[in-house]
Amino acid sequence: MTHPATTQAAAIGSIDIEKVSKSYGDAEVLSEVSLSIPAGSFLTLLGPSGCGKTTLLRLIAGFIDPTRGRIRIDGRDMTQVPTQKRPIGMVFQNLALFPHFSVAENIAYGLKLQRRPQTEIAERVGRFIQLVGLAGLGDRRIAQLSGGQKQRVALARSLVLEPSILLLDEPLSALDLQLRKQLQFALKDIQRQLRTTFVFVTHDQEEATMISDRIVVMSNGHVQQVGSPQEIYADPQNLFVSKFIGEVNELPGRLRAAGSTLAIETGAGTFELPAAVARGMNPAAGDNVVMCLRPEKITLLDGGAQPGPGMVSAEARILDTLVIGPLTRVTLDVAGTRMTAVQMTDRLGAAAPGERIRIAFPADAARVFAPLTASLARAFGEHA
Amino acid sequence: MNTGEKPTAAKALMLLPALIVLGLFFTSVILLFSNAFVDRGGFSLKYFEQILSRPDYHVVFYRTVLTSIVVALLAVALAYPIALVLWRAEKNRNMLLIVVLVPWLVSLVVRTYGWIILLGPKGFLNAFLGWTGIIDTPLKLMFNDTGIVIGLTHVLIPFAVISILASLLSIEENLEEASRVLGASRLQTFRTIVLPLSLPGVFTSLMVIYLACVGAIVTPLLLGGITQKFVGSQIYQEVMATFNMSKAAAWSICLLTLSFVSLVVLKLIERRALRGQE
Numbered sequence: 305m306t307h308p309a310t311t312q313a314a315a316i317g318s319i320d321i322e323k324v325s326k327s328y329g330d331a332e333v334l335s336e337v338s339l340s341i342p343a344g345s346f347l348t349l350l351g352p353s354g355c356g357k358t359t360l361l362r363l364i365a366g367f368i369d370p371t372r373g374r375i376r377i378d379g380r381d382m383t384q385v386p387t388q389k390r391p392i393g394m395v396f397q398n399l400a401l402f403p404h405f406s407v408a409e410n411i412a413y414g415l416k417l418q419r420r421p422q423t424e425i426a427e428r429v430g431r432f433i434q435l436v437g438l439a440g441l442g443d444r445r446i447a448q449l450s451g452g453q454k455q456r457v458a459l460a461r462s463l464v465l466e467p468s469i470l471l472l473d474e475p476l477s478a479l480d481l482q483l484r485k486q487l488q489f490a491l492k493d494i495q496r497q498l499r500t501t502f503v504f505v506t507h508d509q510e511e512a513t514m515i516s517d518r519i520v521v522m523s524n525g526h527v528q529q530v531g532s533p534q535e536i537y538a539d540p541q542n543l544f545v546s547k548f549i550g551e552v553n554e555l556p557g558r559l560r561a562a563g564s565t566l567a568i569e570t571g572a573g574t575f576e577l578p579a580a581v582a583r584g585m586n587p588a589a590g591d592n593v594v595m596c597l598r599p600e601k602i603t604l605l606d607g608g609a610q611p612g613p614g615m616v617s618a619e620a621r622i623l624d625t626l627v628i629g630p631l632t633r634v635t636l637d638v639a640g641t642r643m644t645a646v647q648m649t650d651r652l653g654a655a656a657p658g659e660r661i662r663i664a665f666p667a668d669a670a671r672v673f674a675p676l677t678a679s680l681a682r683a684f685g686e687h688a
Numbered sequence: 689m690n691t692g693e694k695p696t697a698a699k700a701l702m703l704l705p706a707l708i709v710l711g712l713f714f715t716s717v718i719l720l721f722s723n724a725f726v727d728r729g730g731f732s733l734k735y736f737e738q739i740l741s742r743p744d745y746h747v748v749f750y751r752t753v754l755t756s757i758v759v760a761l762l763a764v765a766l767a768y769p770i771a772l773v774l775w776r777a778e779k780n781r782n783m784l785l786i787v788v789l790v791p792w793l794v795s796l797v798v799r800t801y802g803w804i805i806l807l808g809p810k811g812f813l814n815a816f817l818g819w820t821g822i823i824d825t826p827l828k829l830m831f832n833d834t835g836i837v838i839g840l841t842h843v844l845i846p847f848a849v850i851s852i853l854a855s856l857l858s859i860e861e862n863l864e865e866a867s868r869v870l871g872a873s874r875l876q877t878f879r880t881i882v883l884p885l886s887l888p889g890v891f892t893s894l895m896v897i898y899l900a901c902v903g904a905i906v907t908p909l910l911l912g913g914i915t916q917k918f919v920g921s922q923i924y925q926e927v928m929a930t931f932n933m934s935k936a937a938a939w940s941i942c943l944l945t946l947s948f949v950s951l952v953v954l955k956l957i958e959r960r961a962l963r964g965q966e
Contacts, residue, residue: 365865386868387869388868388870388872394869396865397862398862400861400862400863400866402863402867403860404884413870413872413880414870414871417872417876418871462870465870
């Protein structure tokens, strides 16, 4: 016998967010967010503070209920399911370890609630203390641990229950850089071993690109883009994502002509680009647009070298060079507009500040977006 | 704490008022205590013998201790839910706290007279219950231990609310959510996380209320009967009615010893209960 609800069997550990909105009074913190999180993935919710990423996480956990929309876990509607019955674990930003329990008691807490046999509890707690690298510290009080050790206890406490989904709310934000890097690798490693679905919240784009399989860029309660770190970096779908991930040269301008090619008049000159570089807009002549160019796409042309086919070039003056090991950052003045280029140090030649040169970039490496809306601009502290 | 600053004459001067207060306090206490050991100009333990050998005085001690224990437990039991409500009510917490503290704006004597109006044989409560036909003869709600318990509990509940609330507020954010995510129901979370972590506040309340009860005077005097004496009211009577300062002093020393012993016992219980908590 087939039940209509079971015909679409979903993998254990998958999350489906269907048109979820959340409002507090008049303020809508999430609007119509739809998202499919495949089982076993390491997905990061990335965005500036106040973008709704933590709200989305708390909705998945069931601490709050959506105003509209539905969340399914393993294909099952979670609307009526209280937090403690959901197949999830969670690591909190402040870790939320129980101060009146020891390390082992913290980790055993969930197992005791499940009334597992004593021997099984002892065995599993021991195994997970090992897994997170806390061997020998089981009897310690929480107050006696360092920040990194607390982090590991929080992780073990959730993972020992073998949830199919682990939610992590900026768990590394309180740590110093060194420890943070170390734990990022540890997290990724543990996730690969266990094949648990990790949903990780952060505002740090570098952390997000390092750690995750998929990134969801959020802003103002909307999903801006979903994709692998490479996709998000190489092909941002709007100006917000382009600015938020990595470094970018931003050239505000106006479309002089829009057909099979776009003629864009910017402070750095007028550029002719193929129409395919426009993202998230229908280009029309007269539009205000922003042209974006990654610094590593710009080449400095040596002496009288001519730009290759498909390249766009411009006159520039070198303002400054900064060697950072194998890479060099070159600050340029292009017709009065400041731009940054990143070059391999060994291919830089004799470029020196003050020198006049030609720069070139592949026409299809540039991107053209509509300007930010006022509310999105605020996320960067700008006024539109 | 060493702030690295040199002590100056100005600072020494600022300590002076405190020294005067402390000096007067200890002088008076020492004078009072020395009274207890003096009879007709010579050293004597006569008053202690009198107090400790009379069975009716033993009853006063028993009543004081028992009633105080009952009041402390009752006040904490009633205050805990109030503190929980205040803890949850993030927005209106300050306003609700004022409501809890309003009784303290009225003097103790006035409040106690208020209870007489409510609890007396012809008081509001008995009149109402008689009118509804629930009772035929008035309930004896005052001039006995019941009256003392009601009066003292009412006066002391705000102490318990405040110290339990302080304990609850010091519980780290998200602990309840963490417990829920690990599979605990709301009730289990309360039992294993919230309650144990609020115990310091519970013990502080028990201690403060117990000590306040043991030394209570006005409430037992007004709401207790002539025979329902407390150690406090007994001392009051020795001073105001029989003018026997030496005996009053001996009573005080007994009361102080009693409080101290109770405090030690309570501290031992607290240490057992809070084992493992920092």
